[in-house]
Amino acid sequence: MKTLIINIKELLQVREENVLKVSGQEMKILPKLENAYLVIENNLIQDFGLMDKCPNENFDKVINASGRVVLPTWCDSHTHIVYSGNRVQEFVDRINGLSYEEIANRGGGILNSAKRVNEASEDIIYDESKARLEEIMKQGTGAVEIKSGYGLTVEGELKMLRVIKRLAQNYPIKIKSTFLGAHAFPTEFKENHSAYIDLIINEMLPKIAEENLADYIDAFLETGYFSVEETEKIMIAGKKYGLTPKIHVNQFTAIEGIKACVKHEALSVDHLEIVTDEDIEVLKNSKTMPVALPSCSYFISIPYTPARKMIEAGLPLALATDYNPGTTPSGNMNFVVATACIKMKMTPEEAVNAATINGAYAMGISETHGSITKGKSANLIITKPIVSYYQLPYEFGSNLIENVIIEGKII
Numbered sequence: 001m002k003t004l005i006i007n008i009k010e011l012l013q014v015r016e017e018n019v020l021k022v023s024g025q026e027m028k029i030l031p032k033l034e035n036a037y038l039v040i041e042n043n044l045i046q047d048f049g050l051m052d053k054c055p056n057e058n059f060d061k062v063i064n065a066s067g068r069v070v071l072p073t074w075c076d077s078h079t080h081i082v083y084s085g086n087r088v089q090e091f092v093d094r095i096n097g098l099s100y101e102e103i104a105n106r107g108g109g110i111l112n113s114a115k116r117v118n119e120a121s122e123d124i125i126y127d128e129s130k131a132r133l134e135e136i137m138k139q140g141t142g143a144v145e146i147k148s149g150y151g152l153t154v155e156g157e158l159k160m161l162r163v164i165k166r167l168a169q170n171y172p173i174k175i176k177s178t179f180l181g182a183h184a185f186p187t188e189f190k191e192n193h194s195a196y197i198d199l200i201i202n203e204m205l206p207k208i209a210e211e212n213l214a215d216y217i218d219a220f221l222e223t224g225y226f227s228v229e230e231t232e233k234i235m236i237a238g239k240k241y242g243l244t245p246k247i248h249v250n251q252f253t254a255i256e257g258i259k260a261c262v263k264h265e266a267l268s269v270d271h272l273e274i275v276t277d278e279d280i281e282v283l284k285n286s287k288t289m290p291v292a293l294p295s296c297s298y299f300i301s302i303p304y305t306p307a308r309k310m311i312e313a314g315l316p317l318a319l320a321t322d323y324n325p326g327t328t329p330s331g332n333m334n335f336v337v338a339t340a341c342i343k344m345k346m347t348p349e350e351a352v353n354a355a356t357i358n359g360a361y362a363m364g365i366s367e368t369h370g371s372i373t374k375g376k377s378a379n380l381i382i383t384k385p386i387v388s389y390y391q392l393p394y395e396f397g398s399n400l401i402e403n404v405i406i407e408g409k410i411i
């Protein structure tokens with residue numbers, strides 16, 4: 001099957017294959033072709049260029065993208081879309097004055113979702129989660145990382161990871177799986193942290209490895225959740241099973257967690273609503289991708305990641321949704337990109353780079369995803385007719401996507 005897209009008004013994020021992430025000043029540049037064509041063959045980007053060089057041969061399908069922008073699909077490197085039920089009552093409780101912390105201390109929050117996951121069957125969780133996956137694909141996401149972390153029991157965590165595996169088998173979207181057993185301490189382990197960490201290390205991890213259920217390991221490194229020392233144990237144990245760390249850190253407090261993550265060669269550090277100068281220095285000398293989650297800041301009214309400061313210091317930055325029932329019940333990367341521009345003062349170029357190539361890097365797939373590059377997966381967003389890509393963050397509440405192509409096929 002060979003498809004040709006013609007008359008593309010702007011073809012964005014055109015890169016050579018050696019560009020796996022962009023940092024600092026490089027993030028300001030979003031390479032593009034105007035009036036371009038693109039050829040898809042065998043689910044891959046086979047060729048692209050300017051219309052005056054457009055191939056003149058027989059194609060199985062021709063798409064006329066006149067007036068439209070084409071860009072790589074979003075790479076959402078941080079989600080929790082496998083869960084059951086919802087937390088609408090906590091949302092209303094927060095409007096009425098309770099904080100995220102107060103709700104968690106009453107047994108709500110992560111433990112509330114853990115109760116639902118442990119009560120629900122794998123099939124029910126699968127059905128609820130696949131609806132969310134289908135929704136984000138329509139919103140232009142072509143690769144996604146999904147975490148466990150609402151099981152917090154051996155069976156619950158395995159159940160979530162098996163759902164992620166089934167989603168990966170049944171949908172064309174690229175899925176990376178992360179084990180987040182260290183998301184919160186179950187009530188029965190509140191006073192005995194080391195017993196829960198032993199359970200993660202000695203019971204959960206070997207079973208996960210045996211069934212090959214995860215690519216990465218995560219922990220919620222935060223005051224009141226997992227300490228630096230506890231997270232280090234988890235990272236070391238995960239690495240023994242080949243799971244690279246991707247860690248929740250600096251959401252509410254800065255406790256030198258980033259330093260520990262960099263020491264253990266984390267692929268990414270995520271949240272970063274609170275960032276110190278020392279954190280920035282540590283990240284500068286690393287391969288770790290900082291990941292900002294602006295819809296979480298928006299939804300629970302916490303600070304936005306200081307993107308300007310980080311980019312100006314020369315760091316890369318990725319953007320992701322954090323889609324989860326508690327702090328971010330939305331997986332819309334278009335909203336994330338717009339919010340990064342509006343609230344974090346990222347330029348549209350920086351935001352698109354952060355949501356594509358840097359997002360791909362943060363889930364270890366930037367050799368195959370995240371840019372318009374020959375040989376990469378044919379994962380494309382085709383917009384409706386628009387003035388320029390600036391319109392994407394500008395019209396932040398509108399759906400400007402006409403078609404999404406994943407692995408060469410319109411979904």
Ligand SMILES: N=CN[C@@H](CCC(=O)O)C(=O)O
Nearest residue numbers: 109110220248322324326327
């Ligand atoms: N902060 C930790 N974990 C999730 C929220 C979990 C929840 O409240 O269910 C997050 O990334 O925001």
Ligand SMILES: [Zn+2]
Nearest residue numbers: 078080248322
């Ligand atoms: Zn998260």
